Amino acid sequence: MTASAAPDRAYARSIRLSVAPMMDWTDSHCRAFHRVLAPNARLYTEMVHANAVIHGDRGRLLAMDASEHPVALQLGGSEPALLAQAARIGAEWGFDEINLNCGCPSDRVQAGRFGACLMREPALVADGVAAMIAACDVPVTVKCRLGVDDDHEYERFAAFIDTVAQAGCRTFVVHARNAWLQGLSPKENREVPPLRYDWAYRLKRERPALTIVVNGGIAAQDEATRHLDHVDGAMLGRAAYHDPYLLHRLDVAWYGGELRTRAELLRAYRPYVEAQLARGVFLKHITRHVLGLFAGERGGRAFRQVLSEGAHKPGADWSLIERALGLTEEGLRSDAA
Numbered sequence: 001m002t003a004s005a006a007p008d009r010a011y012a013r014s015i016r017l018s019v020a021p022m023m024d025w026t027d028s029h030c031r032a033f034h035r036v037l038a039p040n041a042r043l044y045t046e047m048v049h050a051n052a053v054i055h056g057d058r059g060r061l062l063a064m065d066a067s068e069h070p071v072a073l074q075l076g077g078s079e080p081a082l083l084a085q086a087a088r089i090g091a092e093w094g095f096d097e098i099n100l101n102c103g104c105p106s107d108r109v110q111a112g113r114f115g116a117c118l119m120r121e122p123a124l125v126a127d128g129v130a131a132m133i134a135a136c137d138v139p140v141t142v143k144c145r146l147g148v149d150d151d152h153e154y155e156r157f158a159a160f161i162d163t164v165a166q167a168g169c170r171t172f173v174v175h176a177r178n179a180w181l182q183g184l185s186p187k188e189n190r191e192v193p194p195l196r197y198d199w200a201y202r203l204k205r206e207r208p209a210l211t212i213v214v215n216g217g218i219a220a221q222d223e224a225t226r227h228l229d230h231v232d233g234a235m236l237g238r239a240a241y242h243d244p245y246l247l248h249r250l251d252v253a254w255y256g257g258e259l260r261t262r263a264e265l266l267r268a269y270r271p272y273v274e275a276q277l278a279r280g281v282f283l284k285h286i287t288r289h290v291l292g293l294f295a296g297e298r299g300g301r302a303f304r305q306v307l308s309e310g311a312h313k314p315g316a317d318w319s320l321i322e323r324a325l326g327l328t329e330e331g332l333r334s335d336a337a
């Protein structure tokens with residue numbers, strides 16, 4: 001057995017804070033924005049099926065900006081030879097980690113025999129992971145659930161982890177709830193099955209050599225920080241997307257540095273935005289990811305409104321963002337007065 005590329009200190013550091021892979025959300029524009037907010041976090045792509053990596057439009061599917069590192073490519077699939085080929089391509093395209101999705105519960109994914117239903121096929125996952133490790137020289141990691149449907153035995157979950165770890169996987173991101181494969185939509189599957197962080201904690205206690213990242217329902221700074229007493233990292237999904245300033249606060253709290261204002265951070269994103277506009281990207285494809293920046297702030301509504309109403313118009317450019325910021329700052333000032 002060959003182990004996945006040994007996690008070095010930089011890896012251990014960046015795994016502390018990560019942003020979850022999210023289909024339709026964590027595209028390259030989104031990740032470049034999150035990178036500005038959280039210079040030290042580890043970022044993940046949307047899931048891309050191994051077949052798509054091999055046969056699809058790589059320029060689009062594997063688009064990545066140089067600022068994004070460290071960034072992991074998340075693969076879907078279960079056929080070891082295809083996973084290996086896709087992992088090799090991902091590493092060649094510059095991704096810093098290849099992550100295998102063993103947590104997605106959608107019908108489409110089940111029909112394709114990948115995602116969460118792989119929790120029931122540890123030997124197949126182990127074969128896939130071994131093939132990926134042999135094919136590339138970046139860490140190969142797995143994102144999984146606790147189990148599927150009515151799996152309620154910790155031992156079964158731990159046996160899954162052990163089988164995959166024996167194939168060389170050293171890092172597991174545990175979305176700490178089951179996936180219910182019948183009767184729940186993917187959205188409900190992120191909310192209804194109860195969270196059991198204690199399983200992830202126990203895994204780390206019993207298998208200290210493995211890197212364990214906990215995910216699921218983490219929505220506040222103190223809550224995220226408490227997880228670090230038990231595991232190696234916390235991965236945030238929806239909260240990071242809907243309230244991206246939380247990422248900045250976590251990055252500063254955990255890695256150091258000065259807290260910057262929301263407006264400063266957005267302006268630091270400007271060079272990326274201008275470069276994308278110059279390449280013909282429409283502003284709306286970028287601004288949709290920043291709408292939550294002022295979430296919970298007085299000016300937040302005006303900010304969202306200006307961007308939502310203007311970003312799809314022909315010729316929309318950075319000046320729209322400045323207008324949104326101006327109104328928001330005005331709202332904040334009148335609030336303070």
Ligand SMILES: Cc1cc2nc3c(=O)[nH]c(=O)nc-3n(C[C@H](O)[C@H](O)[C@H](O)COP(=O)(O)O)c2cc1C
Nearest residue numbers: 020021022023046047101175216217218236237238
């Ligand atoms: C819109 C959306 C898309 C998602 N797509 C993926 C995906 O492609 N791969 C994956 O492993 N998980 C995906 N997830 C699940 C998240 O990675 C994460 O495990 C889940 O949202 C729980 O974390 P949270 O409570 O912090 O959001 C998605 C979640 C959302 C909200």
